[in-house]
Amino acid sequence: xxxxxxxxxxxxxLINFFFFVYFIMNGLSVFFEWEIISFNxxxxxxxxxxxxxxxxxxxxxxxxxxxxxxxxxSYMNSELNLNRLIILVLMFVFSMVLLIISPNLIxxxxxxxxxxxxxxxxxxxxxxxxxxxxxxxxxxSNRIGDVMILMVICWIMNYGSWNYIFYFDFMKNDYVMFIxxxxxxxxxxxxxxxxxxxxxLPAAMAAxxxxxxxxxxxxxxxxxxxxxxxxxxLLIDMFFFKVLLFLSILTMFMSGISANYEFDLKKIIAxxxxxxxxxxxxxxxxxxxxxxxxxxxxxAMFKALLFMCAGVIIHMMNDIQDIRYMGGLSLYIPLTSxxxxxxxxxxxxxxxxxxFYSKDLILEMVSFNSFNLMVFILFYLSTGLTVFYTxxxxxxxxxxxxxxxxxxxxxxxxxxxxxxxxxxxxxxxLSGSFLSWFIxxxxxxxxxPFNLKLMVIYxxxxxxxxxxxxxxxxxxxxxxxxLSYNLSSFLCLMWFMPNLSTYGLSYIYLNFSQILFKNxxxxxxxxxxxxxxxxxxxxxSVFYNIYQMNNFKIYLFSFILWxxxxxxxxxx
Amino acid sequence: MFFFIxxxxxxxxxxxxxxxxxxxLISISSNSWFGCWIGLEINLLSFIPLISNSKxxxxxxTSLKYFLTQSLASINFLFMILIKFSLLKxxxxxxxxxxxxxSSLLMKMGSAPFHFWFPNIVEGLSWMNNxxxxxxxxxxxxxxxSYYFNKNFLIFMIIMNLIIGSLGGLNQTSLRKLLAFSSINxxxxxxxxxxxxxxxxxxxxxxxxxxxxxxISLFFLMNMYFMNQLFINNMNFFIKLNLLINFLSLGGLxxxxxxxxxxxxxxxxxxxxxxxxxFIFMMTSLIIIYYYIRIIYSxxxxxxxxxxxxxxxxxxxxxxxxxxxxxxxxxxxxxxxIFM
Numbered sequence: 001x002x003x004x005x006x007x008x009x010x011x012x013x014l015i016n017f018f019f020f021v022y023f024i025m026n027g028l029s030v031f032f033e034w035e036i037i038s039f040n041x042x043x044x045x046x047x048x049x050x051x052x053x054x055x056x057x058x059x060x061x062x063x064x065x066x067x068x069x070x071x072x073x074s075y076m077n078s079e080l081n082l083n084r085l086i087i088l089v090l091m092f093v094f095s096m097v098l099l100i101i102s103p104n105l106i107x108x109x110x111x112x113x114x115x116x117x118x119x120x121x122x123x124x125x126x127x128x129x130x131x132x133x134x135x136x137x138x139x140x141s142n143r144i145g146d147v148m149i150l151m152v153i154c155w156i157m158n159y160g161s162w163n164y165i166f167y168f169d170f171m172k173n174d175y176v177m178f179i180x181x182x183x184x185x186x187x188x189x190x191x192x193x194x195x196x197x198x199x200x201l202p203a204a205m206a207a208x209x210x211x212x213x214x215x216x217x218x219x220x221x222x223x224x225x226x227x228x229x230x231x232x233x234l235l236i237d238m239f240f241f242k243v244l245l246f247l248s249i250l251t252m253f254m255s256g257i258s259a260n261y262e263f264d265l266k267k268i269i270a271x272x273x274x275x276x277x278x279x280x281x282x283x284x285x286x287x288x289x290x291x292x293x294x295x296x297x298x299x300a301m302f303k304a305l306l307f308m309c310a311g312v313i314i315h316m317m318n319d320i321q322d323i324r325y326m327g328g329l330s331l332y333i334p335l336t337s338x339x340x341x342x343x344x345x346x347x348x349x350x351x352x353x354x355x356f357y358s359k360d361l362i363l364e365m366v367s368f369n370s371f372n373l374m375v376f377i378l379f380y381l382s383t384g385l386t387v388f389y390t391x392x393x394x395x396x397x398x399x400x401x402x403x404x405x406x407x408x409x410x411x412x413x414x415x416x417x418x419x420x421x422x423x424x425x426x427x428x429x430l431s432g433s434f435l436s437w438f439i440x441x442x443x444x445x446x447x448x449p450f451n452l453k454l455m456v457i458y459x460x461x462x463x464x465x466x467x468x469x470x471x472x473x474x475x476x477x478x479x480x481x482x483l484s485y486n487l488s489s490f491l492c493l494m495w496f497m498p499n500l501s502t503y504g505l506s507y508i509y510l511n512f513s514q515i516l517f518k519n520x521x522x523x524x525x526x527x528x529x530x531x532x533x534x535x536x537x538x539x540x541s542v543f544y545n546i547y548q549m550n551n552f553k554i555y556l557f558s559f560i561l562w563x564x565x566x567x568x569x570x571x572x
Numbered sequence: 573m574f575f576f577i578x579x580x581x582x583x584x585x586x587x588x589x590x591x592x593x594x595x596x597l598i599s600i601s602s603n604s605w606f607g608c609w610i611g612l613e614i615n616l617l618s619f620i621p622l623i624s625n626s627k628x629x630x631x632x633x634t635s636l637k638y639f640l641t642q643s644l645a646s647i648n649f650l651f652m653i654l655i656k657f658s659l660l661k662x663x664x665x666x667x668x669x670x671x672x673x674x675s676s677l678l679m680k681m682g683s684a685p686f687h688f689w690f691p692n693i694v695e696g697l698s699w700m701n702n703x704x705x706x707x708x709x710x711x712x713x714x715x716x717x718s719y720y721f722n723k724n725f726l727i728f729m730i731i732m733n734l735i736i737g738s739l740g741g742l743n744q745t746s747l748r749k750l751l752a753f754s755s756i757n758x759x760x761x762x763x764x765x766x767x768x769x770x771x772x773x774x775x776x777x778x779x780x781x782x783x784x785x786x787x788i789s790l791f792f793l794m795n796m797y798f799m800n801q802l803f804i805n806n807m808n809f810f811i812k813l814n815l816l817i818n819f820l821s822l823g824g825l826x827x828x829x830x831x832x833x834x835x836x837x838x839x840x841x842x843x844x845x846x847x848x849x850x851f852i853f854m855m856t857s858l859i860i861i862y863y864y865i866r867i868i869y870s871x872x873x874x875x876x877x878x879x880x881x882x883x884x885x886x887x888x889x890x891x892x893x894x895x896x897x898x899x900x901x902x903x904x905x906x907x908x909x910i911f912m
Contacts, residue, residue, distance in 0.1 A: 537739060537742055537859060538742060538743065540739045540742075541739045541740065541741075541742035541743040542743060544736065544739050544740050545740070545743055547688070548688065548691065548740065550688070552637060552640075552689070552692065555641075555686075555688035555689055556640060556641065556644055558688075559644060559645075559648075559675075559679055559686055560644070562675060562685075562686075563648055563672060563675070566668055566671060566672050566675070567672075569668055570668040570669070570672075
């Protein structure tokens with residue numbers, strides 16, 4: 001199952017790659033439309049749009065998923081239900097492909113809902129309470145986006161068809177389009193875990209690591225970004241994009257800070273995914289969809305690699321994810337450490353790795369297009385934070401002593417996992433430059449003062465120094481964080497967002513329903529409906545039975561008395 | 573079969589049974605009030621030998637009580653006939669004489685304000701005698717009531733019947749008394765139906781007798797007199813089911829047969845704009861259903877976790893029980909073909 005799927009997806013990737021090259025060389029785009037049903041001049045169609053963007057994205061998705069499936073052959077080695085995992089991943093990829101290729105809202109919903117449902121199934125794959133809770137949080141957060149897409153389907157019916165790309169030009173200033181764009185942005189924010197909805201993304205780390213590698217790099221979380229990239233003609237210069245800009249910058253900043261407080265290996269990576277998603281969303285909302293797409297693709301590569309390295313390390317550490325137990329791993333597992341370091345440095349944007357091309361471009365575009373001070377500061381601050389937590393992670397995991405146990409089994413010869421990682425290693429080394437040659441027909445012209453140009457370097461150096469220093473903090477200094485307990489709990493709990501989206505939503509209603517249950521169900525309605533009526537009737541019945549208990553003579557006398565009274569009336 | 577159970581293979585009782593039937597026929601087909609009265613008297617005198625059993629002290633007491641109440645009612649009935657002959661020249665329904673005549677007939681059938689003898693006597697009779705008392709003995713007073721009644725008085729009596737029938741049964745544990753109160757409640761329905769038309773009454777009465785026959789024969793065969801006997805006995809599933817169906821039918825739950833006459837009567841009530849009366853009819857039958865459900869509570873449960881100490885060794889009598897509950901279930905559906 002694993003190898004079959006791997007080969008299938010790999011060849012799918014190759015086909016996509018060749019078509020991508022062909023399409024982008026000739027500037028083609030192909031649009032299929034299959035009419036499923038048509039009534040009252042509304043036609044429900046399955047439409048497929050193949051252009052360089054969808055083909056390139058499909059290529060990346062199929063590459064990563066093929067590699068991930070190959071990887072999970074070893075990672076999930078003794079898993080009993082491995083086939084289920086593979087099937088779920090294949091369905092996941094299929095629904096992602098549906099989402100990518102269709103510019104029609106109804107057929108998008110097919111992929112969109114499929115992603116939500118299968119991501120739930122994948123998160124709860126390990127079938128314990130924690131993964132169940134995480135899966136429920138994931139599914140319900142994504143459900144908001146599904147509802148928004150459904151409502152968009154209702155609203156867009158006003159225009160007579162669901163092929164939204166046709167209405168961008170001449171319906172842009174329509175009021176209905178305003179509502180549609182609002183809903184689309186909300187939907188994209190739920191999928192891409194922007195700030196009010198971002199708590200599900202670290203929670204979804206309950207999924208198996210290969211699944212995290214797939215979900216958090218190229219498929220689920222980027223679906224929202226991709227949707228907004230498709231919709232960006234509509235959304236540019238709108239009010240909601242400014243809101244989205246602020247939210248996404250704050251997401252980036254928040255997750256950068258939280259990652260610094262985090263000690264769980266996978267959660268650090270998840271939070272860095274969140275921060276990169278914020279970066280994509282923010283550059284998208286600044287009006288550069290192609291750069292956002294570029295960063296999406298490069299990020300997909302090195303983030304999948306990062307997760308796979310983390311998976312290898314977790315395997316070797318006896319399923320321990322806490323980075324405080326690790327240390328000195330570069331001495332024992334050089335190849336995995338190589339992959340981890342390259343992907344991490346690529347995440348930081350170290351020059352000429354893949355992340356550099358996109359991230360540097362983004363930051364320079366931000367500096368180049370004069371935005372306000374807050375945007376500027378938050379962008380650079382979060383870039384510094386990225387380097388900060390990356391170096392902290394590297395110091396904790398790679399350097400110093402091994403902290404777990406006397407007896408350990410670190411090995412670097414699992415070539416199934418390593419081979420699959422090498423593919424992505426190659427890609428995360430090269431994909432930045434190769435994509436920048438491919439998809440930008442002409443380079444962006446950026447003209448900046450020297451210091452502003454080097455601003456990225458400055459914050460990176462600052463972040464790396466800070467990361468180094470933080471990783472050398474002893475337990476005594478770490479405990480000093482308790483002095484500012486409120487602040488540090490606020491920062492490390494992702495600004496209380498997991499609490500807000502779980503307890504914050506359910507607490508009021510559970511409390512209220514308990515009060516209702518106590519007062520109404522077990523209180524007033526019991527008195528005034530069921531129990532009360534029964535008591536009244538029972539008391540009447542008891543009262544009546546007093547009459548029934550009389551002597552028989554009295555009954556006969558009462559009858560005669562009745563006749564007497566009637567006689568008196570009769571003769572009056 | 574049931575007649576043979578009733579008369580206990582006793583030729584004397586057979587004789588009295590025939591007299592009882594014919595006396596009712598005399599009473600309802602008679603041309604004059606005297607004939608009616610004679611029929612009633614013969615009915616009384618033939619019913620007493622049927623219910624009395626010299627070996628059973630309780631039944632002797634019961635037959636005496638029955639005699640006293642019925643004869644008191646008959647005396648007053650005769651008296652009112654005579655007064656009516658002598659004093660009233662024209663045919664006027666709504667006067668005090670009609671109230672008095674109706675009162676004595678209501679006493680005879682055990683209707684509400686004069687019903688106090690009814691649960692007492694029911695408690696002393698065997699099941700089959702109860703069946704006679706609840707069904708056949710009500711024919712002649714009710715037919716006579718339809719000849720000459722005071723409408724307002726009777727509506728008042730109907731309300732009394734309904735309320736007392738529903739409330740009185742609520743605290744009972746004796747199945748005979750429960751059925752007695754339910755028959756008092758049903759008497760309210762029947763009196764109303766006879767005020768509307770005799771056919772409607774016939775319809776209601778037949779279906780009611782059928783349902784009460786099913787109930788009573790089940791209880792007779794299982795030898796049950798109190799509610800807890802249903803709970804502590806291990807019963808055959810089909811018997812349980814039949815009990816359940818027949819009780820729901822008696823209570824007037826829609827898919828079953830018992831709902832149909834009630835439905836028709838409610839329709840008549842609504843056509844004639846007796847809205848308040850309809851309300852009372854429905855609410856009291858709700859209470860009735862409540863105490864029926866309480867009886868068959870153990871049968872309703874999929875799992876009834878109380879210990880059962882006895883086994884009811886009774887075969888499922890196909891002909892009697894299953895057929896009767898089949899009728900309860902299907903006749904509502906089949907009747908749509910009749911009334912189409």
